[in-house]
Amino acid sequence: MSTTDRRANLRDTLIDLARETIAGEGTSALKARTLAAEAGCSVGSIYNVFGDMHELVMAVNGETFRDLGQAVTDAIVASAATTPTDRMITMAEAYLAYAAAHPQLWRALFDVPITETSNLPSWYLEALDELLSIIDAPVSDLFPDLPPDAVRLRTRALFSSIHGIVLLGIEERISSVGKDNISDMIRFIVESVGK
Known part of the structure; x- marks a missing residue:
C-alpha cells in the first residue's frame, strides 16, 4: 500500500x-x-x-452537512408535498428530525467558530451550498421574479429562523419553546413566508 x-x-x-x-x-x-x-x-x-483538531471537526461537519442534505431530500421525495410551502414545511420538519436524532453532530455544525475571515475549505462551502440549494428551489417557486442572490438571502433568513426555533426547542432554552410546539412554530414561520 x-x-x-x-x-x-x-x-x-x-x-x-x-x-x-x-x-x-x-x-x-x-x-x-x-x-x-x-x-x-x-x-x-x-x-x-x-x-489541527478544528480541521478534523470541519471534515466531520462536511459529512454531517451531506447527511442532513440527504435527509431533507429523502423527506421531499417521500412526501406528497406539492406546493412550495408544503415542501418547505417538509424540509423544515426533516431538519428538526435530523437535529433531534443526531443532536451532537447537529450542534457540531455550529460549534466551530466561523467568521467571514475564516479560511474555509472549498469542499466545506460546497457542502453548505448544496444544503441551501435544496431550500432555494421552493423559495424560487414562491418568488419567481427574484434574482438568485435575493432568493438565497430569503433562503438564509428562512434557514436561520427555523434553526433558531429548533435550537431553542431542542436545548429547552429560556424562551420556553416546548418540544411539543416546535412543529407548530415551524409551520407558522414557513406559512408566513408563503403569504
Whole structure:
C-alpha cells in the first residue's frame, strides 16, 4: 500500500472515529491522544493528516452537512408535498428530525467558530451550498421574479429562523419553546413566508 493510500485510509479512520465521539459526547470530548489510541497511530500522525483538531471537526461537519442534505431530500421525495410551502414545511420538519436524532453532530455544525475571515475549505462551502440549494428551489417557486442572490438571502433568513426555533426547542432554552410546539412554530414561520 502506498503512502498516499495509507494517509487516505488514516484520514477516513480518523473522521469515522471523530464522528463517533462527537455523536456520543460532543466536540468537547474529542481529544487527540484518545483518538490516536483508537486509530492505532501516533498523535503526530493525526496532525500529518489534519492541520489541527478544528480541521478534523470541519471534515466531520462536511459529512454531517451531506447527511442532513440527504435527509431533507429523502423527506421531499417521500412526501406528497406539492406546493412550495408544503415542501418547505417538509424540509423544515426533516431538519428538526435530523437535529433531534443526531443532536451532537447537529450542534457540531455550529460549534466551530466561523467568521467571514475564516479560511474555509472549498469542499466545506460546497457542502453548505448544496444544503441551501435544496431550500432555494421552493423559495424560487414562491418568488419567481427574484434574482438568485435575493432568493438565497430569503433562503438564509428562512434557514436561520427555523434553526433558531429548533435550537431553542431542542436545548429547552429560556424562551420556553416546548418540544411539543416546535412543529407548530415551524409551520407558522414557513406559512408566513408563503403569504
